[in-house]
Amino acid sequence: MFEEVTYLEANVKKGPWSPEEDGKLKEFIGKYGTGGNWITLPQKAGLRRCGKSCRLRWLNYLRPNIKHGEFSDDEDMIICNLYASIGSRWSVIAAQLPGRTDNDIKNYWNTKLKKKLLTMHSSLQEKQTFFSSMHIQPPPPSSSSNDHLKSQQYFNNSSSIYNFTPNFMNIDNTSNPLFVQDDHNHVSDVQSSSSPPPSLHVNNLMSNNSLDVNDNCLNYLGFQDDHYSMCNSHMLMFEVTCSSSQDGNCMISQNSHVSYNKDDHEQKQKIQIKQEDYQTALDHEQVLGDQVQNQNFLIKNHVTPLHNDLEEVKQLNYTSYLLHDGDENKTSHFQKGMCSYYY
DNA sequence: AAGTTCAGCAACCGCATGATC
DNA sequence: GGATCATGCGGTTGCTGAACT
Numbered sequence: 511m512f513e514e515v516t517y518l519e520a521n522v523k524k525g526p527w528s529p530e531e532d533g534k535l536k537e538f539i540g541k542y543g544t545g546g547n548w549i550t551l552p553q554k555a556g557l558r559r560c561g562k563s564c565r566l567r568w569l570n571y572l573r574p575n576i577k578h579g580e581f582s583d584d585e586d587m588i589i590c591n592l593y594a595s596i597g598s599r600w601s602v603i604a605a606q607l608p609g610r611t612d613n614d615i616k617n618y619w620n621t622k623l624k625k626k627l628l629t630m631h632s633s634l635q636e637k638q639t640f641f642s643s644m645h646i647q648p649p650p651p652s653s654s655s656n657d658h659l660k661s662q663q664y665f666n667n668s669s670s671i672y673n674f675t676p677n678f679m680n681i682d683n684t685s686n687p688l689f690v691q692d693d694h695n696h697v698s699d700v701q702s703s704s705s706p707p708p709s710l711h712v713n714n715l716m717s718n719n720s721l722d723v724n725d726n727c728l729n730y731l732g733f734q735d736d737h738y739s740m741c742n743s744h745m746l747m748f749e750v751t752c753s754s755s756q757d758g759n760c761m762i763s764q765n766s767h768v769s770y771n772k773d774d775h776e777q778k779q780k781i782q783i784k785q786e787d788y789q790t791a792l793d794h795e796q797v798l799g800d801q802v803q804n805q806n807f808l809i810k811n812h813v814t815p816l817h818n819d820l821e822e823v824k825q826l827n828y829t830s831y832l833l834h835d836g837d838e839n840k841t842s843h844f845q846k847g848m849c850s851y852y853y
Numbered sequence: 854a855a856g857t858t859c860a861g862c863a864a865c866c867g868c869a870t871g872a873t874c
Numbered sequence: 875g876g877a878t879c880a881t882g883c884g885g886t887t888g889c890t891g892a893a894c895t
Contacts, residue, residue: 526863526889549880565881566864601883616884617862 523558527567531557535564536572544568570611577609581618589615589623 523531538555545551548561557564570576581589585607592603598619600612607615 524865547880560865561880562866563864569882570863598884612883613863621861 522560522563524563527559527571531559532567532572535568539568539572566613570613575609576611578614581610581623585610586623586626589619590627593619 534555534557538551542554544565545554548565551557551561552559552564555564559567588606589603592599592606596602598616600616600619604610604612604615
């Protein structure tokens with residue numbers, strides 16, 4: 511039934527797959543499936559490959575419904591947004607892009623998308639030079655909630671320094687209370703909680719935007735697990751709200767609430783931005799109207815050196831949105847973005 | 854036309870995690 | 875509870891073809 515193969519380690523082939531090998535693997539899996547065991551599969555299929563190699567070839571290239579070729583703008587945006595929120599967790603990101611593999615997305619990010627954002631970033635910085643000379647008043651309180659009042663108090667007491675927390679996970683291992691805001695704007699300490707947070711949110715500190723994802727909401731359930739595990743591993747909380755729209759698509763909403771224990775303030779890679787820079791950003795926002803959002807100044811005025819790639823891209827991510835002028839709905843969401851702090 | 858450099862991408866490697874015994 | 879094995883994941887490598895000199 512199966513071709514007998516002497517399966518010695520030294521006999522295992524490496525390198526690019528030939529069409530013949532592809533054919534054998536495809537045919538075998540088509541007939542028998544993977545059998546739940548990749549290790550023995552190559553032997554059964556008559557391939558001089560290791561199980562890992564077969565698995566990779568199948569998952570990244572041969573399996574049905576794999577999408578190759580250009581990434582769409584929507585896909586770009588999803589990748590950027592998720593990268594900004596969760597970092598280089600390619601498998602999680604790939605789960606939001608049907609037909610795309612984690613390897614594909616990773617390669618695309620490293621070779622194209624990052625450069626694309628860098629280019630946009632440079633372009634925006636040029637504009638910044640012009641607007642940075644302007645001066646306006648700080649924003650009024652925008653919410654009646656206690657949380658926003660607290661954040662406003664903090665701003666008022668901060669001696670002209672606004673303190674910002676990057677809206678991506680903080681991977682230091684310091685113990686730090688983290689909080690989840692549920693659907694009712696209730697903030698709770700997830701680390702002391704014995705059950706997962708009730709809703710699925712990606713917390714985006716500086717934006718409040720939405721993405722339409724042409725995928726079933728169930729895809730996000732795995733993400734929810736990740737979300738909770740991250741909370742418990744002292745990473746900065748992020749939240750994704752998943753809801754169904756009328757056309758059955760899944761809507762991810764990113765809310766703007768990240769919490770920190772004030773005592774650990776200095777340890778959390780917070781970005782300190784002078785009030786005048788904030789005002790400058792708001793000025794810029796007025797001038798450009800709907801095209802510019804509150805987080806702009808973070809991109810334009812990231813005064814704290816950011817050496818970590820994630821942080822760098824975090825900022826670039828916003829740039830891409832700012833320059834994305836083809837979708838007014840998407841940009842308008844940014845206007846809702848405000849920073850919130852809980853103490 | 855030939856040599857060199859660069860970009861894109863498939864594949865590999867090592868580590869972490871989960872399952873099973 | 876520990877050992878072993880299988881799988882999944884992310885970082886890295888190296889091959890290939892295109893672009894450049």
